[in-house]
Amino acid sequence: MRRPFLVALLLLALPAFARAGTLVPLAAADVPALLKPPAHGVRIVAIWSLDCAYCEANMQVLAKWQRAHPHDTELVTVATDSVAQGAAIAARLKAAHMDGYPARAYTEASPGRLDFLIDPDWGGETPRTEIIRADGSRQGISGALATAQLQTHL
Numbered sequence: 184m185r186r187p188f189l190v191a192l193l194l195l196a197l198p199a200f201a202r203a204g205t206l207v208p209l210a211a212a213d214v215p216a217l218l219k220p221p222a223h224g225v226r227i228v229a230i231w232s233l234d235c236a237y238c239e240a241n242m243q244v245l246a247k248w249q250r251a252h253p254h255d256t257e258l259v260t261v262a263t264d265s266v267a268q269g270a271a272i273a274a275r276l277k278a279a280h281m282d283g284y285p286a287r288a289y290t291e292a293s294p295g296r297l298d299f300l301i302d303p304d305w306g307g308e309t310p311r312t313e314i315i316r317a318d319g320s321r322q323g324i325s326g327a328l329a330t331a332q333l334q335t336h337l
Contacts (some may be wrong), residue, residue, distance in 0.1 A: 201261075205285075206233075206262075206266065206269050206272055206273055206286045206287070206288055206289070207285070207286065207287050207289060208266040208289075208290035209261060209287040209288060209289055209297065210290045210291060210297075211291060211296060211297060211300055213287075214297065214300040214301060214314060217259065217261070217287070217301075217313075218301065218313070218315060218319070218321070219318075220313065220315055220316060220317050220319045221257055221317050222317060223317050224252070224254070224255035224256055224257065224279055224316075224317060225255065225256055225257070225308075225314055225315060225316050225317070225337060226257045226258075226259065226314075226315040227245050227249065227256060227257070227258050227312060227313070227314055227315075228259050228260075228261055228301075228312070228314075229242045229245050229258060229259070229260045229261065229310065229312060230260075230261045230263060230301070230309060230310065230311035230312070230313065231260065231261070231263070231265065231309050231310050231311075232262060232263045232264055232309045233261055233262070233264045233268065233271055233277065235309040235310055236281060237310055237326070237327040238289070238309055238310040238327075239275075239278075239279040239281075240294075240330055241310035241312065241325055241326075241327040242260060242279055242281050242310070243279065243280070244327075244328050244329065244330055244333060245258055245312065245328070245333070246258060246280070246281060246284065247330065248330065248333055248337070249284075252253065255294060256274070256337075258284050258285075259284065259286075259287065260276065260281055260285070260287070261286075261287045261288070261301075262287070262288040262289065263288070263294055263297075263298070263307070264288060264289065264290055265288065265289055265290070265294075265328055266288040266289065266290045268288070269288065270337045272286070272288050273286075274314040286321070292323070294307070295307060301313065302321075302323045305324065305325070306325075306328075308325050310325075310326065310327055310328075311323060311324070311325050312323045312324045312328060312333075314333065314336055314337065322336060324336060
């Protein structure tokens with residue numbers, strides 16, 4: 184009786200133990216925490232997919248920005264691919280030198296539902312960048328960003 188309780192408790196606590204470089208499933212129930220405004224600065228959510236040609240370049244621009252502003256910018260990557268493709272997602276993140284950032288991947292049977300929960304105005308195209316400011320304001324941007332474009336949004 185004690186073992187099932189401990190296993191359930193561990194499964195509920197897993198997101199709290201997630202660290203940079205560890206792929207964590209993203210379910211509908213997790214979206215509010217992902218979109219919660221940071222205490223200060225901005226959280227940038229880099230949404231990408233394995234079949235996206237421009238996603239790596241976009242993530243690298245976002246990572247460069249985060250490294251230049253480490254105290255004001257939190258960067259999280261979210262793959263719209265199923266967490267079941269974890270090995271491929273992890274390999275792509277590593278190849279793009281993005282494996283040091285918190286990483287999430289969709290776990291819902293209906294990915295369009297998560298797209299909608301993240302941003303009702305988003306059509307699911309990638310790359311997608313969600314900027315969440317400490318004051319609660321948000322902005323979603325579709326397409327690859329250049330550093331100058333990112334600077335105008337931040």
